[in-house]
Amino acid sequence: MTIGPGFSTHPADGLQVRKRRHIDVCLSEPVEYQTVRTGLERYRLPYNALTQTSLAEIDLSTEFLGVGLRAPVLIGSMTGGSELSGTINRHLAAAAQELGIGMMLGSQRVMLGDDLAPTFQVRDVAPDVLLVGNIGLAQLGPDVVPELRAALGRVGANALAVHTNPLQEAVQRGGDTDFTGSVQRLRELATAIGYPVLLKEVGHGIGAAAAAHLADVPIAAVDVAGAGGTSWARVEQFVRYGRINDPELAEWGIPTAQALVEVRRTLPGMPLVASGGIRTGMDAAKAIALGADVVAIARPLLVPAIESAAAVTDWLARFIAELRICLHGCGAADLAALRESGITTT
Numbered sequence: 175m176t177i178g179p180g181f182s183t184h185p186a187d188g189l190q191v192r193k194r195r196h197i198d199v200c201l202s203e204p205v206e207y208q209t210v211r212t213g214l215e216r217y218r219l220p221y222n223a224l225t226q227t228s229l230a231e232i233d234l235s236t237e238f239l240g241v242g243l244r245a246p247v248l249i250g251s252m253t254g255g256s257e258l259s260g261t262i263n264r265h266l267a268a269a270a271q272e273l274g275i276g277m278m279l280g281s282q283r284v285m286l287g288d289d290l291a292p293t294f295q296v297r298d299v300a301p302d303v304l305l306v307g308n309i310g311l312a313q314l315g316p317d318v319v320p321e322l323r324a325a326l327g328r329v330g331a332n333a334l335a336v337h338t339n340p341l342q343e344a345v346q347r348g349g350d351t352d353f354t355g356s357v358q359r360l361r362e363l364a365t366a367i368g369y370p371v372l373l374k375e376v377g378h379g380i381g382a383a384a385a386a387h388l389a390d391v392p393i394a395a396v397d398v399a400g401a402g403g404t405s406w407a408r409v410e411q412f413v414r415y416g417r418i419n420d421p422e423l424a425e426w427g428i429p430t431a432q433a434l435v436e437v438r439r440t441l442p443g444m445p446l447v448a449s450g451g452i453r454t455g456m457d458a459a460k461a462i463a464l465g466a467d468v469v470a471i472a473r474p475l476l477v478p479a480i481e482s483a484a485a486v487t488d489w490l491a492r493f494i495a496e497l498r499i500c501l502h503g504c505g506a507a508d509l510a511a512l513r514e515s516g517i518t519t520t
Contacts, residue, residue: 190284192413193255197262199412200476205404208424212402212451213431214460218518222505232498233508238445238468239333239370239394241304244274245494246462246509249486250449250472251308251335251374255284258480260293266475267296267303268483273490276304278335278470283313285325297330299483306372307331311338312350314359319366326369333370333394336360341378342406345423347414361391370394376406377450379428385440395445397470398434401427402451404473431464438465455496462509463517 199205234245249266253259259280270277277300284290286309296305307326309318314336326334338356343349364371373380373388374397381398388396408424411417418424428436430450437446448461449470458469471493478485506512 190255190290193253193259193280193284195413196409197253197256197258197476199409200404200473203408203412205409205412206473207402207405207408207427207451210401210425210427210429212400212457213429214402214451214457216519217431217460217464218520219456219459219463219500219504220516220518221503225502225505227502227505227507229498229502231507232501234494234498234501236468236509238276239304239306239372241276241332243276243304243468245497246468247273247458247490247494248276248278248304248306248447248468248470249475250470251278251337252280252472252476252479254280254282254294255290256293262476262479263294263296264299265479265481265483265486267300267305269486269490270303271300272483272487273494275490276306276468278306279308279329279331281308281310281337282322282325282329283310285328286313286318286321291325291328294329304333305329305331306333306335307369308335308337310350311336311356311360311373312343312353314356314363319363323367323369331369333372334367335372335374335397336363337374337376338380338384339376339378339406341423341426342376342410345407345410345414345420349410357387357391360393364392372397372447374447374449375399377401377404378407378426379430379433379450380437381428381433382436382440385437388441388444395447395467396437396441397447397449398430398437400430400433400448400450402430403449403453430461434461434464434466455493455498456500458493458497459500459504459512460517462512463515465513
């Protein structure tokens with residue numbers, strides 16, 4: 175029984191509607207930050223006119239969360255829980271398999287209590303990729319571990335991303351706004367779940383203050399997910415009101431480069447993902463030189479993912495080719511050498 179346009183008395187039905195609405199808004203509205211940039215534009219890779227590398231022999235391979243990657247790239251968390259989401263995820267996964275990169279699923283909250291696994295199941299087209307499941311920090315409760323472990327098992331995940339998004343939830347209609355005790359719940363989950371756990375934001379950034387809480391939490395990685403790409407405070411305002419009511423909230427966050435530097439300084443040994451406005455291979459090279467282990471890309475892949483797996487593959491192949499040229503141009507034969515290249519500020 176519906177209670178209004180696009181809403182249902184069944185919680186999972188309401189979540190499915192909202193997930194589809196997120197896709198529609200990201201396709202049709204200006205959801206990226208309007209005044210905040212990633213901060214990567216302030217950095218320059220050193221250009222070496224006498225590089226001693228061969229472009230064809232540049233080694234982009236790495237290992238992340240225990241799985242080998244042919245390039246330091248993840249497809250970022252995007253969607254799940256609707257028919258279109260299932261199509262998008264399968265196209266993304268097929269591209270990840272073709273290119274030997276990783277993939278992060280959208281929030282699996284809709285799988286808890288309702289078997290919507292088919293919109294997340296991609297192992298038949300991506301048997302070998304690093305596949306990272308996803309749940310919200312605000313949704314972690316005392317009894318979630320068995321059900322969440324089962325959901326990860328049903329999709330064949332290698333690891334779990336826990337997204338923390340207090341700003342998005344505060345703007346969202348009916349969002350989860352009580353984050354008290356969330357660090358302790360994260361600690362308990364990471365200890366009990368039996369999968370490597372990655373903590374991520376959704377695009378407003380993890381900085382030094384948040385990273386300081388993680389010093390004794392047994393997580394495997396952090397995705398800084400900084401400001402400069404998609405603003406989910408913008409997305410949720412478009413979903414809720416059809417317009418931007420609170421523009422300053424929509425522009426709030428820690429720029430990606432700043433988040434990366436702060437978290438690397440606070441947690442020097444922590445594997446890091448740089449995401450949030452990563453749009454080019456040069457962006458990726460700068461982020462890795464600043465200390466990221468891998469980068470993640472989401473919003474630019476949405477339109478290609480609706481079209482076909484080949485369209486996603488083409489976009490990502492160009493991105494990876496540019497990253498390879500960046501290493502060649504600064505004289506770095508591999509990712510370790512890139513990190514030692516001496517990136518400078520402008």
